Structures are given as structure tokens and as C-alpha cells.
Amino acid sequence: MTVAEWSLFPFEQVLSEPVRNGIYKQKQFHGRGCKIVNMGELFGYPRMRSVPMKRVELNASELQRFALAEGDLIFARRSLTAEGAGKCSIVLELDDDTTFESSIIRVRPDPNKASSLFLYYFFNSPVGFHRLDTIRRQVAVAGITGTDLSKLAIPVPPIEEQRAIASILGTLDDKIELNRQMNETLEAMARAIFKDLFVDFGPTRAKIEGNAPYLAPELWSLFPDRLDDEDKPAGWQLSTLSAVSELNPESWSAQNKPDRVEYVDLANTKWGTIETTEAHSWDAAPSRARRVLRPGDTIVGTVRPGNGSYAFIDQEGLTGSTGFAVLRPRSAAYRELVYCAATSTENIERLSHLADGAAYPAVRPDVVTDTEIALGPPSVTDVFSATCGSLIDRCEANKRENKTLAATRDLLLPKLISGEVRVRDAEKMAEAAL
Numbered sequence: 001m002t003v004a005e006w007s008l009f010p011f012e013q014v015l016s017e018p019v020r021n022g023i024y025k026q027k028q029f030h031g032r033g034c035k036i037v038n039m040g041e042l043f044g045y046p047r048m049r050s051v052p053m054k055r056v057e058l059n060a061s062e063l064q065r066f067a068l069a070e071g072d073l074i075f076a077r078r079s080l081t082a083e084g085a086g087k088c089s090i091v092l093e094l095d096d097d098t099t100f101e102s103s104i105i106r107v108r109p110d111p112n113k114a115s116s117l118f119l120y121y122f123f124n125s126p127v128g129f130h131r132l133d134t135i136r137r138q139v140a141v142a143g144i145t146g147t148d149l150s151k152l153a154i155p156v157p158p159i160e161e162q163r164a165i166a167s168i169l170g171t172l173d174d175k176i177e178l179n180r181q182m183n184e185t186l187e188a189m190a191r192a193i194f195k196d197l198f199v200d201f202g203p204t205r206a207k208i209e210g211n212a213p214y215l216a217p218e219l220w221s222l223f224p225d226r227l228d229d230e231d232k233p234a235g236w237q238l239s240t241l242s243a244v245s246e247l248n249p250e251s252w253s254a255q256n257k258p259d260r261v262e263y264v265d266l267a268n269t270k271w272g273t274i275e276t277t278e279a280h281s282w283d284a285a286p287s288r289a290r291r292v293l294r295p296g297d298t299i300v301g302t303v304r305p306g307n308g309s310y311a312f313i314d315q316e317g318l319t320g321s322t323g324f325a326v327l328r329p330r331s332a333a334y335r336e337l338v339y340c341a342a343t344s345t346e347n348i349e350r351l352s353h354l355a356d357g358a359a360y361p362a363v364r365p366d367v368v369t370d371t372e373i374a375l376g377p378p379s380v381t382d383v384f385s386a387t388c389g390s391l392i393d394r395c396e397a398n399k400r401e402n403k404t405l406a407a408t409r410d411l412l413l414p415k416l417i418s419g420e421v422r423v424r425d426a427e428k429m430a431e432a433a434l
Helices: 039-044 060-066 116-122 126-135 147-153 159-199 202-208 330-344 345-355 365-369 378-418 423-431
Strands: 007-010 028-039 054-056 073-076 088-091 098-100 104-107 151-157 236-241 245-246 262-264 278-280 298-301 308-310 317-318 324-329 371-374
Touching: 039 073, 060 098, 073 116, 104 147, 116 126, 116 151, 116 159, 116 378, 126 151, 126 378, 159 202, 159 330, 159 371, 159 378, 159 423, 245 330, 245 365, 298 330, 308 330, 308 378, 317 345, 324 330, 324 365, 330 378, 345 365, 378 423
Parallel strands: 028 098, 262 317
Antiparallel strands: 007 151, 028 054, 073 088, 073 104, 236 371, 245 324, 262 278, 298 308, 298 324
16 A cells, blocks of 8 residues: 555544643742653654653643653644754653643544554654645744644554554664663773773772772782872873874875765764764865774864764774864774773863863864873783773674664655555565664
8 A cells, every 4th residue: 555545634533632732830830840841852852761851840730631641742833943843752651740841742642543653753754744844834933833733634554554664663763772772881881991990990999998809810910909199000100192092184185085985073973973974075075074084093072072072983984074183092902992081071071171261162182182091001901902892892883783774764764654665575674674
């Protein structure tokens, strides 16, 4: 069955109750009570689960009318940008009473008539976006109304087909989410090991206190049993990242230019993940896109460094913005050490404070390599690299898999919603990507 054969219904006919705008409460009611979804959560968590939120006090009547339930769809009622008006998210999981603010519209599908997840994917597809475009209004800001949304005609395939489409796309998104959660754990482990060995000097302090070994014997034996006058392990040196890395000025030349480059921009690099790249032919590439990145490099944003624009580079063919400090380890044994030290929470905060107050909040690249670090014998670094290298490599593998999964989802989404690809064929494509 193609989309042309799907029945068109006013949206309200597949809902269990009328659409509702969110609640407005004065300032004295905020800071306690139930969770409240604001626009930040709506845009930040398209498939919303239990996440930290602000709170607002509601009475029993308000909670009954304005509570969210799992399976609800929420739409941005207004936005500063036209494409933001009508943005749709789905509530997948709640761990507490939760309401929603006045700039949001709640929609509650009838599970016997429509799959909430199918509708979520529909409204996030090109077809759904264009449908919403017919009801977007532009005055001071772009917006939609609950009345227009409820009257909007949408294609509604049989419920079994809706569930099948939602299952295929949802399985891909579930795997992407699982990989992200796994990466949070893996990176937290690597950073905890770094902090214990190179910041807190845990093994030495444990030896001083007479505590039992908690590391493998070969690593435990590398730490001395006393601290020096600078409160670091005896025999260690206080140094900077410039001792183990160098700033990379490498650019492609006309002699060794590639056919194409993949450009990494500050805006698309968030807290260790390069979300997207820009592909350019060499001849069309802007000058900023000719700065070579190599596997093992660590890039740290020097413009508004508190924004978390940093990442570990694990593939060839990337180029980086001049807004990055590119730290190239002096040997492979230093790659994990450089990454963890340069991008630690403490160092990102340090860089951010150094940029405070400036008309153009930025720091020089050499300020990043001036990051202080305590260095022990090479054997400590070698064991740390072997231990944390596998964690970081696994993170990067998960990121690559997520790009494949997201590309498959983005390919299938419009084709499934339009009926161009059959469910059976889509299932095979999704299985190949998983």
C-alpha cells in the first residue's frame, strides 16, 4: 500500500482527547512540585525519557488536566525560526509526575487508531514537515495553533502497518541511544582512571594509608609509596601538555591535495562527538577547510571553549576549523593521555574562565598545550594507554556505527512514510545496518 492509498483523516480523529496547550504558572510556584517540560527539553530530547527538568507546583485539578503520559506527542507552539514551529517530540518514559509549559501543545493519540511512535516519525519526516508548513503562521515569531493542528489532514495507514513502520525506525533509534549510553559509561571509565592516576594519585595515597591494592599488580608496582613536597608521587615531574603533544599547523598543499575533504566545524562538534561534517571538493573547499586532522589528534575549541567543542580524531580525511587547537601526540603512547587531560571538565572550565570578559571570548591554542599535567615514568603512561585505549577505541567504533544507523534511518524514514519502500524491504535494510 502506498501513501496515495492511505486514508486521510483530520488529526483529531485519531486522538483520544482534544489537544491542549501547556500551563503557565507564576514565578512563586516554580522550584518545587512536579517536573515541567520546557522548550529546551522538547528540542533537546526528541524521544524523551526520564531526564532532569525544572519543577513547578500544581494543584490536583491542574495536574489532572496538564499531566503528560507515556505515548503523548508534544509540539512546539511557537519558535523564533519557522522550522522550529511545530517541532514534534514523543514522551517515551516518565519517572515522576510531569507537566508541560505554555509554549507546548500536548497531543494524546488513541492507541487503537494510531501508533504514537508512527505519528512521531511522520511529523519528523519531510512529508510531515510539509504538512505542518501549511498551518505555520509568521507574525513576530513562527507558530502553530492547537486548533489548526487538530484539523490537519494526515495520511493514516492501517494500524498494523503503522506499528511495523514505527518498529523498524524505533529499533534503529534504540540502538543509537544504547550506543550513546554505552559511550557515556566507557568515557566516564577512561576519565575516572585518568583522574585517579594523574590527578588524585590514588595508588600512591592508598600505599601511604596502607590500603589494599586495587589495580593490576603490574600497574600498582609502578607507583611510589610517598608524595614529594609538591604533593605528587615522588620522582614524578610537573609538566604541561606541550611535553607530550604539539600544536598541529599541517595543511594540505597543492602538491598533495586530496580530491575531497571532510570539514569538521566548531558548531557541529559537541562534547566529544563530531555530529556532522561538510564535504567539499578540493577546488571548492574554503581555506579554513584545508587544515589536516590525523587519527590520534585531539581537537579543542578555542572560541567559547566552555561550549564543549572538542573531540578525539580516529579517521583519515578530516580537516578542521582554525577555531580548534589541534593537539598531536608526540608518540602513540600519549594519545589517550592528551585527550583526557586536554578535555577534562576541569580544563574545559579553566579555558572557559580564561576567555571570560573578552569581547570575542577565545583563547590562544598554546593556552591549551599549557595545561599542567604530572608525568611519571613512561611505563605508567604505557599501561594507561593500553587500558584506556580500548575504551576510547570502543567509543569511536560506536560513534561510527551510529552514523551508519542514523544514515539508514534517515534514508528509510521518508521512504516508509511516503510508502515508497515496503515494510519487508525496509526490515532487511535495517537488519543489515544493525
